Amino acid sequence: MDTGTLHELRGDAVRAWTTFVEHGEGALDDVSPARRTAIRPEILSSWRRSAPAIDLGVSGAPLDDEQDTAAYWRESALQVAVSRIEDELRRTAEDGDLVLAVTDPQTRILWTYGGRVMRTKAETVNFVPGGRWDDTSVGTNALDLAGRMDTPSMVFSAEHYAPIVHNWVCWAAPVHDPATGERLGVIDLSTTWDRTHPIGLATARMMARLIETAIPDRAAPPRPRGAAGSPVEVAGLGLSLTLLGSAEARLDGRRLLLNRRQTEILALLAMHPDGLSLDQLHAYLYGDQAVTASTLKAEVSHLRAALGGALASRPYRLMMPVEVDVDSVIAHIRSGDVLGAVAAYGGDLLPGTNSPVLSELADYVAVALREALLADPQPDAVMGYSEIAPYDTEVLEHCLAGLGAAPHPARALLRGRLAAAAR
Template sequence: MDHTATSLRDRRLDAVRAWTAFVQQGDDAVGVRPEILSSWRRSAQGTGLQVHGAPLADEHDTAAFWQDSPLQAAVSAVEHELRRSAEDGDLVLAVTDTRTRILWTYGGRVMRRKAETVNFVAGGRWDDASVGTNALDLAGRLDRPATVFSAEHFSPIVHNWVCWAAPVHDPATGERLGVIDLSTTWDRAHPIGLATARLMAQMIESALPDTRQHPRLGPPVSDQGLALTLLGAAEARLDGQRLLLNRRQTEILALLALHPEGLSLERLHAMLYGDAGVSVSTLKAEVSHLRSTLGGAISSRPYRLMLPVSVDVDEVLEQVRRGRVLAAVTAYGGDLMPGTNSPALSELAEVVAVAVREALLADPDPDAVLGYSEIAPYDAEVLETCLRRIGADTHRAVPLLRGRLAAARR
């Protein structure tokens, strides 16, 4: 028998045993992921065992909400790619609102029929109170990608399914708009499923309408303005073109960008030089050079940047605040301006590094930990925490995580 098929059968048998133990004995479920066990406990208070299909919301209300939702325009823009993925993999796809009500579905021939029998259709309410543990509910509730395999679902009507779901956010505001889910039968489970759900969520996010159609979504992304990369290799770009600056000029730009309210000459001097014996006239000369480079876009009294600015530090800290660890690590290019003598930037560097590390220790997503270990290869504690959290799970990242840990301990 194929090794993958055998592994899936063993995994399904373990899931069924754990589910049976929980249903019959309560909390005596061994080897169950914490988020699954928590959902089982919630589901046990509802109708998950007896339900034959998800309850349906009003058809007209669902259709009206979908037509007015920015999700509808985004899904329409990438619908060809979504449909092709569903057909090629015989998947059923679903997009939900924030209450886990399905707004749109599309499925391959076989999975579409299976979905219809359990009301995995527009209007179907797939919160765990209505239909028991499932990936759509978990991804929305935890605000991160989720997998639910076979009998990890609380309701027996979907024990033959595997589902991968990822939340969809408005990139401009961070607001969660819903989730996208991919489902198929358990025997077709593949490690790439969760990554595919993430990719589809990103496709939808990138296709969301801009301000001209949905003002609440904020301005469209543009190459205009100043873009600062401070994490890892420092770089400044103006309207997409790289600026040739020395280290001190980049530090001044960084401090001004991080303080959009503006800085007085005295405060900027203190943040940049600390107690070093550098004259105020030296700082004025550096600012004058920068003002010329930016076409006059630095005001005086206080010093303030007078153009749109984006900084990678803000993106990392915002993702940490949202609890999106993988996104934070993806945006984290390394230490903030290593070797800087600026007291303010040195302090910020420590804040960012600690924030990312603590986020990983609290939520050691394997993909995020692997990305982080490329930047901080000697941080054994983060690798150890991730491997402990995975436990006996045969996650695809385990061999690489163990290899990185062995290297970190040398």
């Protein structure tokens, strides 16, 4: 966002805030439409809560007992998750000169880490462990809004109620227990208002998702570890990977929250159980795209956290049993079970992938299934396939031709599908 636009947005926010605190909410009806537009409904609602509770001269957030805060943090699932991905969180803070904070459900800060400049700014306003950042304690802020509304939130400059943070911009996103859906707290990214960036909210959302992938599954038995602390492969525990149609990964029955690249990495490692070097994985994933090795290493690091550490390096290798839906489709085709193959085929493999290896695999599976249907066009199997590939008229025509003149209950349905595909 260019500097002129940022200054204009900040000016609108300051004028709206000044009107509210000096003349009350009713006076906002008299300001220009542009200034009214600058006040988002959630900000105005928070100002209403803040006004009777907050002295505009407040110098910092109130602090809870240090020992109570530390004890809560030690027992929190968030502490385990943050410790698993702390290197990534710290790099994000340092690279963007941000201060990061993780809170409990009541918006009490449990953990922070700051870049060189923001660390000092944060300390001066008690943006530290123990600080209470609900809006009735310190005024409107993104941490409170993200927790209160259970959705990613941004608060810019004078949208904050307390003047002590008018020079800040904050992005926050709620963090949930993936197994239960319980909101555990929020993660917040803050910096100075002039460093506002359009991807700030997306970054907060991504950080929240990263923490969620690293939260231990308290309902599942702990994954056994070897003498040196490394994960060991155990029958009955492992990874289930769906790549056909809608992509999904489950670890010991628990759904993992992964981005597209991480799912692709999982797929490639599942295809190569003996492991891949960094260079091999880079080539298989990105092809000739100009993507740095450090970017790939960061994705692998996030993935390792999601897998509870069960991803070895040198070479990269999954340290657990893996079931992949692609293998099921291929096995059914090899055994001549076209109906079973169609039932296991959920659709194209990771459509839109840029991975040359996965694109090749997608073509292989799709062509193999189609050829199996042309060789053995069982009506029930063709009907199932036509739901996934409704415009493949050749398979429908081949099946109808195979029926000949003999009566068959699927004939009318097949003709209907063929007519719909031809339109």
